[in-house]
Amino acid sequence: MPEVHFTLRWPDGTEENCYSPSTAIHQHLSAGTAYPMPDFLTRARAGLxxxxxxxxxxxxxxxxxxxxxxxxxxxxxxxQPADGQVTCLQLI
Known part of the structure; x- marks a missing residue:
């Protein structure tokens, strides 16, 4: 099963490398897209x-x-601030 590593930038500017055991995360997050925190959490939960x-x-x-x-x-x-945005920088 192909795994995916994805990088997030949090509202405070920190970056975090994350892991998904499947490409299913691609259906929920897109590289270069900023998501409002509530939408991001919904997408991350659904994808993982x-x-x-x-x-x-x-x-x-x-x-x-x-x-x-x-x-x-x-x-x-x-x-993080509840009204912040999380950016998905890359999915590889």
Missing amino acids: NAASDRVAAKYGYACSSALDQLARIEARAAT
Whole structure:
């Protein structure tokens, strides 16, 4: 299953490298696009849950790496301004 690494820029200007175990994240985030925080969180949840579901369909168990990544994103988002924007810099 092809994995995807994606880079985010948070409202405070910090950048974070993230991981998805599946290309499913491409259906939810686009490189070079800035998302309002609530929209970004909805997209990240949908994309990483879809990626975990693909792993489950293939291997019979959810992907803990996708769920861990989502937990890290949600924790970081909680420290950012709710009205800020998150930019997806790249997906590779």
